Amino acid sequence: MIFRNSFFLRAVFAALCFPLFSIYTLYADNHDLADENGQESKKKNVNVKGTGPDLIQNSIQRGPVKVTVKLQPSKPVIGDILTLTLEVSAEEGVELLMPEFGQSMERFNIVDFVPRKSIDDDGRSLATHRYRLQTPSSGVHAIPSLMIEFVDRRPGNPMAPEGEDAYEVLTERLEFNVESVVPTGVADEMKAPLRELAPVGAGKAKLWVGLILTLLFLSLGLPFAWRGWQQHRIRSRRRSAFDIAYSRLNKLRLGPNPEGDEVSAFFVELSDIVRHYLEDRFDLHAPELTTEEFLEVAATSPDLTSEHKSFLQEFLRQADQVKFARHIPGAESINKALRSATNFLEQTKQDAPLLDESSASRSPNMRRRSKSESTLNAVPREEAIMAGGGKKEGGYG
Template identity: 20%
Template sequence: MKMSLNRLSKPAVISILIFFTGFACSKSANTGSVAEPVTARATISKDKINIGDKVDFRLLIEAKGDIKQSPVDLSLYLQAFEIKDHIQKGPEKRWGKTVTEYRLVLTTFTTGNYEIPEISVKYTDKDSLEKEVKSNKIILVVEPVKSNPNDKDDIRDVKKPLTIPHSFWFWLFTVILPLIAIAAFFLVKYLKSGNVSKIMEKAEPARPPHETAYERLSKLKELKLVEEGKIREHYYILSEIIRGYLEARYELPVVERTTSEAYKEMLDSGKIKRKEVTIVKDFLEECDLVKFAKVIPESTKIEEDYGMGISIVDMTKVIPVIPELSTGGGAKV
């Protein structure tokens, strides 16, 4: 027996409509939303610090199933900060997931609002398809150091001038004897330099910077620091060799500069091609990651960086021009 919709009570009709509407929505939600197999979440220990303070940065990557994750180069996203420490945990299995965790200690000496951008995490799924997931953005506020409320801002009275004794012994020990010692030092140095100049009347010409660099790179290889596990020491010496070469080659203060300062110095000088400056900057940043961020590269990467140091010398060295000998007649008398 068929029941007409008009004969149903009003509450019954409303209940039937609510039931079918909820069923359709739940069905759509279950078929339309698919959880990502990889998630990336970035956090910091504090969202506001004073200039020079340290803040802990953490990137947590969780993957489900048969996923192959690519390494993440965090230095590309944290160029505004100085990395004080760097630790990587994993990938390891936790609660049925493959978890990789990066922990860094950051600091900066410039005030302002810093945005740590979305960090791209690339991976290959079980179907060998390359995919990408991004972390969340983070805002870090760096404020100047606030003054201590206990500090006194008023101007204090000027202290009375000190009275200096004028006895003979005072002048003898504070002025006369030091002057005699200084004069004797320079006199001995002058006499010694005179004897040396007599022995070495003709000084040897200075070696080209690239020859010195090649010799030092060869000695670095002979030290076998990588085989002994002294990776950071290897990169420190490699960086110093290239910095010293560039300073001698172009007469630029590169050794005592940070990588960013050296990059600006080389770029502003106009002595080096922009492409070569970029290559040098990338090389020095790779060395800095090992020296300061405690990143341990693979053996193939270590060989590549050593070869890049040689390549920098190869492409920037001065090639001496040897004058052609005349094949004509003999010398005129």
């Protein structure tokens, strides 16, 4: 009976202990797991990623330190200024060691950098590094991992891991894409490479060769240039016999109307213009001939038509009457003489020879002296002819 009772008690005891043992084991396992998770939470990083409408953000926490990295804008275009903000907060009693300036930022152009440290009302340390960056090109870029160190000086906590000087927190890379300003779909065109550079000193050699060739060209071309310039000067001074006579005739026409004694001087000048033109145009050199003698010479010229000869006969005899017989023609006769002389010049201007203007300007004075001598010589002849009852003749003026 006792045996039976003891066996029964053992069975009851075993049945009661087994559930209790199972509950204890499960509780112990859960408790150990919780302790392990608590210990690991001090060592592992807690990452939180997020992207806003114009912000890329990444947060990480290790124990008493929380690190946040922010990048703006989230979709930059080439040429935009990027703002990178590194924010670190730590519990009271924790010493922060921030990254040095420009650490891991070598691939970017740093436009500006602003560090800042503060302590809030709860004694928490706050440290901020703000960078303003520019990317060198479009395409995919990334902010590299940034390392923050800290020393835990709180009571009851190890200052740093065993064998280390400080704890480390390493952020994750922030990747972003910089858009190009080139429209979508435009094919990339590669420009041809530059030609091979000339060796040093080749430019000076070419310069000397150029100077020598220039001097040689000038030495050969200068005589021809000088000759051409001289010919141009001669041509610029040469005018046709028609232009010279017409210029004098036009000046006489634009002058005041002759009256009284001025009529004789007017006809002297008019006949002088026609005489010079005849000598220059038809090569009739007869300064000492009387009117009749000159008309006889003109009659043999093949270049003068019968109409021209009739004009000369009438024109020169009218001039003789004014100069020698003191005949004073009326205004109509003067205008008719001007028109006749002008028509004669216009009709014979074709193929008029070119004359040196300087010599042509001297010829009237020289010939005027010859005309004066001819007139002085012609007056006795005229008086002799008129005294003998012959026909009056005058010197061709």
